[in-house]
Amino acid sequence: MRAAQQSTSRLVLQPSTSLLLQNAAPRIASILSSFTNDDTTSSRHEGTEQLLVEDDVPTSSLAAKVKEEELRQWQTPHLPILTNLQLKMSLIEIERRRKLKQQxxxxxHDRSTKQSTSTTSSYKNQEAAILIPLCTVQGTPSILFTRRSATLSNHASQISFPGGYFDEQLDGIGDDGDRLVNTALRETQEELCYNTDLLPTSSLITILGRTQPVPSMQGKKVTPIIGMCNYDLPQHSTAEFERIFPGNPDEVDWIFTIPIRELMEGETSEPLERWSTSYSHHDEGKNNGKKRNVVMGPAFHIPECSKKREGDKIWGLTAIVLRPLLRKVFGPVFCGEGVGGNAKL
Structure with a gap:
């Protein structure tokens, strides 16, 4: 009897293959693989700095604080998420926070200072991967997000992509790309708990590529992995969607999708602490310790729905990763060249 019920559920919920994404996948993969180490400062990234920096920002002495060898570990031959300036500002702020914590x-007079310092260093060098889940929802190109559980000790209730730390035992010791892909897929399964019994095959995600890593404010290297959901999904507000993605309540309390066009058209900006703080410290003594410059970062609205809470928005690292992907990859492929800002490659 139980087997019969499972079979019926499979027939009712079995999603169809996403032909739109299958057709778009080669172009997306081609775009993601077309970048080189030189693109961080090339015209393909032109305009991003101006969008993020307001007023007259003194950058020369900031740039001198970061050595070129520090930058090179972040500049892999993939789509750049940050410009050189933004990367330098981020690394300066990370180092400032590290020193403040040590002080x-x-x-x-903590008796375990030595142990704490060692832990901080290990944490700083730890790698993580996140998955950017590209999908279609009843034929509409969309991206899947999660809202982190309110009980988590870090980034509770924030909108994010699924992901987490690399685990050598679980993710292998293969080359950099394979092991981080394994991390992204493992963490996505752990967070979304997607039900492979409701799918034609156990393969839900196809990997299309990756971007350059970006630093979190704790100093860990975060590599975005772009994945494509192989099946057309139901609306996230439906019981069918929740049965495919029941979610792990210890990690996430909401799994939802937003159409790519809505994300691009709803982009906004707000002051971003990871960069503005660096400028405030640079200007101390000239401006009585007050911030003379405000550095703006991207933010995205979340469409109204029953599970949306007051204050829910896409911001911080999630928005920083999302914007160049929308403008340089997803926008040109799905929305044309002129939607949501400069989409030139």
Whole structure:
């Protein structure tokens, strides 16, 4: 009896193959593989810095604080998420926070200072991967997001992509691309708990490529992996969607999708601490310790629905990763060249 019920459920919920994404996949993969190490400062990234920096920002002395060898570890031959300036500003802010934490430990005369410092160093060098899940929802090109559980110790209730830390035992020791892809897929399965019994095959995600890594504010290297959901999905507000993606309540409390066109048309900006703080410290003494410059980062609205909470928005690292993908990859492929800003490659 139970087997018969499962079979019926499979027939009712079995999604169809996403032909739109299958047709678009070769072009997306081609775009993602067309970047080189030189593209971080090339015209293909032109305009991004101006969009993020307001007023007259003094950058020369900031740039001198970051050595070229520090930058090279982030500049892989993939789509750049940050410009050189943004990367330098991020690394400066990370180092400022690290030193502040060490000073706090010393001031408190913590007996485990040595152990804490070692832990911080290990954490800084730890790698992570996130999956950007490209999908179609009843034929509409969309992206899947999660809202992190309110009980988590870090980034609780924030909108994010599924992902987490590389685990050598679980993800293997293969080349950089394979092991981080394994991390992204494993963490996505753990968070979404997608039900492969409701799919024609157990393969839900096809990997299309990756971008350059970006630093989190804790200093860990985060590599975005772009994946394509192989099947056309139902609306996220339906029971069918929740049966495919029941989610792990310990990690996420909402799984949802937003159409790519709505994301691009709804893009906005807000002051971003990871860059503005660097400028405020640079200007101390000239401006009585006050921030003379405000650096703007991207943000995206979330369409109204029953599970949306007040304050829900896409911001921070998630928005930083999302914007260049929308403008340089997903926008040109699905929306044409002129939607949501400069979409030239």
């Amino acid at each position: 706090t430990i010393q001031q408190q």
